[in-house]
Amino acid sequence: MSQTSPGARLDLAGVLTGVRRMAPLSLFVVVFGLAFGVAALSRGLSGLEAMMMSALVFAGASQFAALELWGPEIPLLPLIATTFAINARHLLMGAAIQPWLAHLPPKQRYASLVVMSDSNWAMAVADHQRGETNVGMLVGGGIALWLTWLAGTLLGVLFGSGIAEPERFGLDVIMGCFLLAMLVGGRRDLSMLVPWGAAALAALAAMAWLPPHSHVIVGALAGGLAGLLVWPDRKKREAVA
Amino acid sequence: MSLPSTLAGSAVAILLMALVTYLTRAGGVFVMSRLPIGPRVERFINAMAGSVLVAVITPMAIQGDWGARLALLATLTVMLASHKTLAAISAGIATAALWRLVA
Numbered sequence: 001m002s003q004t005s006p007g008a009r010l011d012l013a014g015v016l017t018g019v020r021r022m023a024p025l026s027l028f029v030v031v032f033g034l035a036f037g038v039a040a041l042s043r044g045l046s047g048l049e050a051m052m053m054s055a056l057v058f059a060g061a062s063q064f065a066a067l068e069l070w071g072p073e074i075p076l077l078p079l080i081a082t083t084f085a086i087n088a089r090h091l092l093m094g095a096a097i098q099p100w101l102a103h104l105p106p107k108q109r110y111a112s113l114v115v116m117s118d119s120n121w122a123m124a125v126a127d128h129q130r131g132e133t134n135v136g137m138l139v140g141g142g143i144a145l146w147l148t149w150l151a152g153t154l155l156g157v158l159f160g161s162g163i164a165e166p167e168r169f170g171l172d173v174i175m176g177c178f179l180l181a182m183l184v185g186g187r188r189d190l191s192m193l194v195p196w197g198a199a200a201l202a203a204l205a206a207m208a209w210l211p212p213h214s215h216v217i218v219g220a221l222a223g224g225l226a227g228l229l230v231w232p233d234r235k236k237r238e239a240v241a
Numbered sequence: 242m243s244l245p246s247t248l249a250g251s252a253v254a255i256l257l258m259a260l261v262t263y264l265t266r267a268g269g270v271f272v273m274s275r276l277p278i279g280p281r282v283e284r285f286i287n288a289m290a291g292s293v294l295v296a297v298i299t300p301m302a303i304q305g306d307w308g309a310r311l312a313l314l315a316t317l318t319v320m321l322a323s324h325k326t327l328a329a330i331s332a333g334i335a336t337a338a339l340w341r342l343v344a
Contacts, residue, residue, distance in 0.1 A: 025326070028330075045246075046248070046251075049248070052251075052255050053255045057258045059262050062258070062262065063258075070246060071246065072245070073245060074243055074245075074246050074250060074254045075242070075243045076243055077242055079254060080261055083261045084265065087261070087265040089265075090266045090269065091265050092269060092293050093290075093293060094265075094266060094268065094270040094271075094273070095273045095286060096269075096286050096289060098269065098273035098274055098278075099273075099286075101270055102274055110270075113263075113266045113267045113270060116266050118297070172309070172337075173308070173312040173313070174330065174334060175301075176297075176301040176305075176312070176333075177312055177316040177329065177334065179297055179298055180298050180316050180320070180333075181320050181329040181330055183294040183295065184320040184321060184329075185320055185324060192291055195288035195289075195291070195292050198292070199293075199299075200295050202296070204299060204303060207300055207303075215299075216293065216297055218296070220293040220296050221289070222292070223291070223293075223296070224288050224292060226288060226292075227285055227288020228281060228284055
């Protein structure tokens, strides 16, 4: 279970491959973007502001949540706290790929992270687990997602009211199905069922008893801890035995 | 503290959101690069990587309607059987749409 690859590299060919591999999936993102554009206008943002938010923030869930706070006045502290809470999962996602990205020069490393979001991160992690060293999936996939998120927002801003009930067409389940496919498509390792079970239970408990949006972080940390507790230093014991 | 939602006020609020979001994207890497990564930290991280996704998906299954639940089930089944991501996601979407058409 140690690192599967000795290094990391980032080149144009890898990035283009990443864009291409994400392209079919990122078409779904257009629909999310469209929904965001529509919602933003209905909350009183201008088209320009909606586009700015999609371009600069590029984190769907937190953008939708921010709309809830938008009014004649924008309360800054709640806005910052909500944005942080919803996006704090990025901290854990970054931590998970740090051993891999550590092989990149710092400028490339921190530039790559600008476009890190759930889907391209998940695909890049799956790549890494298969022994891939090229970080192009993270960057190229991120660029594809960014472009389609922006295109979707633009469509929403321009032709807002077209799609009234996206859930009728099953469009609201795209994200969940995508992430589940990533989870199952990654490394097949039954020992992961214990931490994943712990993560699910902790996330549900956090939803019931802890502040909104804390469940992702609580679940992820619980899963990590379960991974530690279930196999305490197995390698050492095997070495002794 | 609040800003008026003029263009300038909104721009400042959006820039703050962007800054906070980038800090979350870079922060995990920044902190971990300053921690020694032993086998325990590595095992924690390995278990955590999938757990993030589990923690995002679980509420969708619990709070969602049967359309959402069956969609996840369809995706899981197709993914386990065929390992084809696009097919798995399409199956999920189709299942949710069909369920809601019928139910």
